[in-house]
Amino acid sequence: MLTQAKTHNLNIQLIREEFPILQTKVRDKTPLVYLDNAATTQKPRAVIESINRFYSEQNGTVRRGVYFLSEQATASFEEARQTIANFINAPKSSEIIFTKGCTESINLVAQCFGAAFLQENDEVIISALEHHANIVPWQMACAQRKAKLKVISINQNGEIDLENFESLLTERVKIVAVSHISNALGSINPIKEIIQKAHKFNIPVLIDGAQAVPHCKIDVQDLDCDFYAFSGHKVYGPTGIGVLYGKTKYLEKMPPYQGGGDMIETVTFEKTTYAPLPAKFEAGTPAIAEAIGLAVAMNYLQTIGLDKIEIYEKQLLNYATDKMQEIPELKIIGNACQKASLISFVLEGVHPHDIGTILDQEFGIAVRAGHHCAQPVMKFFKVPATTRASFSFYNTYTEIDSLIAGIKHILEVFK
Amino acid sequence: MLTQAKTHNLNIQLIREEFPILQTKVRDKTPLVYLDNAATTQKPRAVIESINRFYSEQNGTVRRGVYFLSEQATASFEEARQTIANFINAPKSSEIIFTKGCTESINLVAQCFGAAFLQENDEVIISALEHHANIVPWQMACAQRKAKLKVISINQNGEIDLENFESLLTERVKIVAVSHISNALGSINPIKEIIQKAHKFNIPVLIDGAQAVPHCKIDVQDLDCDFYAFSGHKVYGPTGIGVLYGKTKYLEKMPPYQGGGDMIETVTFEKTTYAPLPAKFEAGTPAIAEAIGLAVAMNYLQTIGLDKIEIYEKQLLNYATDKMQEIPELKIIGNACQKASLISFVLEGVHPHDIGTILDQEFGIAVRAGHHCAQPVMKFFKVPATTRASFSFYNTYTEIDSLIAGIKHILEVFK
Amino acid sequence: MSKLSQLYQQLIIDHCKKPRNFGKPEHCTHHCEGHNPLCGDNISLYLEVDEEDIVQNIKFEGSGCSISQASASMMTQSLKGKSKEEALQIFEEFQGMIMGNLDPEIEENKLGKLAVFSGVKEYPSRVKCAILAWHAFNGAINSDGKEVSTEE
Amino acid sequence: MSKLSQLYQQLIIDHCKKPRNFGKPEHCTHHCEGHNPLCGDNISLYLEVDEEDIVQNIKFEGSGCSISQASASMMTQSLKGKSKEEALQIFEEFQGMIMGNLDPEIEENKLGKLAVFSGVKEYPSRVKCAILAWHAFNGAINSDGKEVSTEE
Numbered sequence A, B: 001m002l003t004q005a006k007t008h009n010l011n012i013q014l015i016r017e018e019f020p021i022l023q024t025k026v027r028d029k030t031p032l033v034y035l036d037n038a039a040t041t042q043k044p045r046a047v048i049e050s051i052n053r054f055y056s057e058q059n060g061t062v063r064r065g066v067y068f069l070s071e072q073a074t075a076s077f078e079e080a081r082q083t084i085a086n087f088i089n090a091p092k093s094s095e096i097i098f099t100k101g102c103t104e105s106i107n108l109v110a111q112c113f114g115a116a117f118l119q120e121n122d123e124v125i126i127s128a129l130e131h132h133a134n135i136v137p138w139q140m141a142c143a144q145r146k147a148k149l150k151v152i153s154i155n156q157n158g159e160i161d162l163e164n165f166e167s168l169l170t171e172r173v174k175i176v177a178v179s180h181i182s183n184a185l186g187s188i189n190p191i192k193e194i195i196q197k198a199h200k201f202n203i204p205v206l207i208d209g210a211q212a213v214p215h216c217k218i219d220v221q222d223l224d225c226d227f228y229a230f231s232g233h234k235v236y237g238p239t240g241i242g243v244l245y246g247k248t249k250y251l252e253k254m255p256p257y258q259g260g261g262d263m264i265e266t267v268t269f270e271k272t273t274y275a276p277l278p279a280k281f282e283a284g285t286p287a288i289a290e291a292i293g294l295a296v297a298m299n300y301l302q303t304i305g306l307d308k309i310e311i312y313e314k315q316l317l318n319y320a321t322d323k324m325q326e327i328p329e330l331k332i333i334g335n336a337c338q339k340a341s342l343i344s345f346v347l348e349g350v351h352p353h354d355i356g357t358i359l360d361q362e363f364g365i366a367v368r369a370g371h372h373c374a375q376p377v378m379k380f381f382k383v384p385a386t387t388r389a390s391f392s393f394y395n396t397y398t399e400i401d402s403l404i405a406g407i408k409h410i411l412e413v414f415k
Numbered sequence C, D: 001m002s003k004l005s006q007l008y009q010q011l012i013i014d015h016c017k018k019p020r021n022f023g024k025p026e027h028c029t030h031h032c033e034g035h036n037p038l039c040g041d042n043i044s045l046y047l048e049v050d051e052e053d054i055v056q057n058i059k060f061e062g063s064g065c066s067i068s069q070a071s072a073s074m075m076t077q078s079l080k081g082k083s084k085e086e087a088l089q090i091f092e093e094f095q096g097m098i099m100g101n102l103d104p105e106i107e108e109n110k111l112g113k114l115a116v117f118s119g120v121k122e123y124p125s126r127v128k129c130a131i132l133a134w135h136a137f138n139g140a141i142n143s144d145g146k147e148v149s150t151e152e
């Protein structure tokens, strides 16, 4: 090669040392090769320690206490909100709502935006690439409000058909909800175009960013999306926390999601007035330790550099794709032009479940086998399931070599 | 005294050593005296370490993976569910639904039970003692379904008026929702009678157990309640996790709460069929580390013994009550016969907020000042706010002495 | 023999690649659909049970992993010709074995070749694959024959 | 002087116990209600502003902690007789001081006795208590006088 590829300058070995679990062995035997990062990511020491520290030194409830612990916890919690706002370049931290996960973030919008804006015969657009979390909440909201769900079609590469999308845009459409990156195929969707086209009709757009936030820099102002949802556990943060970014103009018009403490201003048995954003959408004691841990994860990612992460993960993807294409019995499902570091594939004559078990048992390799909560995608490609390997910046070329060796071994077993 | 009080046999000093935060000093100065246990509880080392261990050794997603980490995480997660079922003596672990907190547990029932059973002109009964978390969700559900909210009155001691309750019971009532223990006053409500009386009319009862689970043994079968809700962070467990126990016969008839991964069996764009309990109510990646941490907290409490905890906390309550009654300017709000280890009070001429600040600054004592998310209770007693001291088994007589000294000091300042 | 090669024994792979009694019979008295939503495995099981409660014929269709396919294939071989009672006993034993409650090497049993599935108990996520066909059998044989007799 | 006794200075306690300008005036040109839902503090502020924009009279009613009561009481003393412009400047300075952006000991200011509240900046949860009356003043003076002129 004459032209030099972009370099990432990451010291992967040093990075790996920051992740305690990567030092462990599977069944005390094989070193762990963790390639199911699209399902959940491992946690750097800094995140784990921040949770430990919170409970050991800071634990108090937020927003109400006049004492030391509560003031400290409140300050850390609101600082976490600001960190997250900065991370995705949200204009105001009050537009960052903490939820328990991406699924809840989407349900919140489906229910509350639905209650405010969705009426009989209105339409909601999603794509044929969505995770169940971005299908079922809309089915439920549409059923409740007698609205219709329309689905943007995809092509054989697993790419969204923009022409088809345009043909669905009418004044009946009240919201468009699409994923930034498909968890089943890795396709990076043209969300900026989708948002622009929808905005021409004044239709707001929700982006399911569960698979995107860990892999590329998000700028909600540049995208101009109206809602952006993601999960903490998929961006190297704790379980039990998610984020919904929403534009104030919509959040203010939406009724609250859950009722309880902190989301109200005054309560009598006759009438309740609601608190301003973001508290209106955060009833009850929030996931305090988790929010703080998530902010630590975001700081950690920023220290490494999302631009570098993107370059390196792309290299891993290319390397793995090349190696896989050399195996005649292997077929990659999803060949979008723009793809995140994730490969879904099928092996002739071997069921994904068997692949998963053998890779795990013999090689300590964790991959996902199944429908990846995207049954309509499986149906489209006429496969009951696929095997999915998804890479993080802590993965190595050697790990991909193990994966390839494992696949070849499996083909031997089933020959 | 001739008659010997029941003894608890607890070594409080040893217990305190299990809680790292109790070894810290407020602003590096005063040792922490934490008396806001009704807001949130501190975490024993075992809980903190279990979270640490999960992320360092076990972290994988649950339910779907065919590999080691995921199988381990799934096993620990479901074991946690079983531990919690045992802790409250639920007949089946599938009747334990993980939520993000008590507030969400109640919202889930208000929404889903509401959707299945609540119609125009139906009625919902709550009590005048409720936390906002057990008021606002019902107001919202009633508003959506044009049903009416009825409120059981209380007497000047802060006790539920059972006669008034009976007078409200008609066939229009579809559900009764009352707290086990009031967070504002400490009253232990006669929930067993309430449940029995409601069942005579075939009306199911939800118990808000947020304040009860940390202090007394709960047996949902003996109570025969239909739903029981509580929060992890108030029972020495992590933030970001709560529990809803529900009888299968109701849970099965209720529609799902949120849509997404794991709560479905099959998804097509036309139709979705739902998974069996408890998955039907647990859309998305659950709070895995938090569920495991909560189970560890329950095991910890069981090791100490809830019977002993109850005896000791009662002694703390009696000691503090006696001391407070010696202060003429102090008035205890809430004098129920049956009371948990919690005292709400007002001081003549001194606002609770000032009390909170001075106790914190001069004595390192954390108490709550405010309306305790129970504005209707404050209104009933015609106070804008109270100061609340709530005790845990890790509190000591010496700490109560500090509190009393603090109160006397404040009276001096404001004389 | 490693644990894993114990799971993926040649016998299992062979049955997976060449399933016996595969297809839909012309006649059947009992029928049941089995489905594992977690991995998408599915099976249609067809029985012909005579008046004396003997399983005269048993066939299946479906798709799934090697464990589920081999389990279905070997189940049909093993149950054909058995009485309902015997068949259900084998079902109990098979279930016991893969749940780890019955060790076919030590305890008496009628599993025969089916003991090849004893390795499954080590793989919690695969237990459901191995048991799917058996649940379908249990569902079929306990269903009212008339109900599915329209299937000819 | 400890930080805390700096907060609870005698002056503050005195104003809290004997609030000046407390009550509802017979005439007012501007009125605003302030409310702090977190602790239940509330205030009703009444202004009489003349044609030359001078605050001729200012009174308040309400309840709350010593900080909020003393702050309201001392505010009325300090703003009475001031022009709207001057009063708003003092509001800015007061706000600056309790947010920690203005040190009354170093920087020039018109706060006078109000400097006694400088200790509040150390107590994040009390900042709202100290500022409540001032926000009510800001709300009242910037509102359309006629709107509340029915209040006599």
Ligand SMILES: Cc1ncc(COP(=O)(O)O)c(C=O)c1O
Pocket (backbone or CB within 6 Å): A261, A283, A284, A285, A286, B038, B039, B101, B102, B103, B104, B131, B133, B134, B179, B181, B182, B183, B208, B210, B211, B231, B233, B373
């Ligand atoms: C009686 C009662 N119910 C419900 C809640 C709500 O709990 P959470 O904020 O953890 O959801 C609380 C906690 O403040 C409470 O004391």
Ligand SMILES: Cc1ncc(COP(=O)(O)O)c(C=O)c1O
Pocket (backbone or CB within 6 Å): A038, A039, A101, A102, A103, A104, A131, A133, A134, A179, A181, A182, A183, A208, A210, A211, A231, A233, A373, B261, B283, B284, B285, B286
């Ligand atoms: C694209 C996409 N959307 C939404 C989700 C749901 O995320 P969670 O389960 O964390 O709520 C996932 C995760 O599986 C996903 O990949």
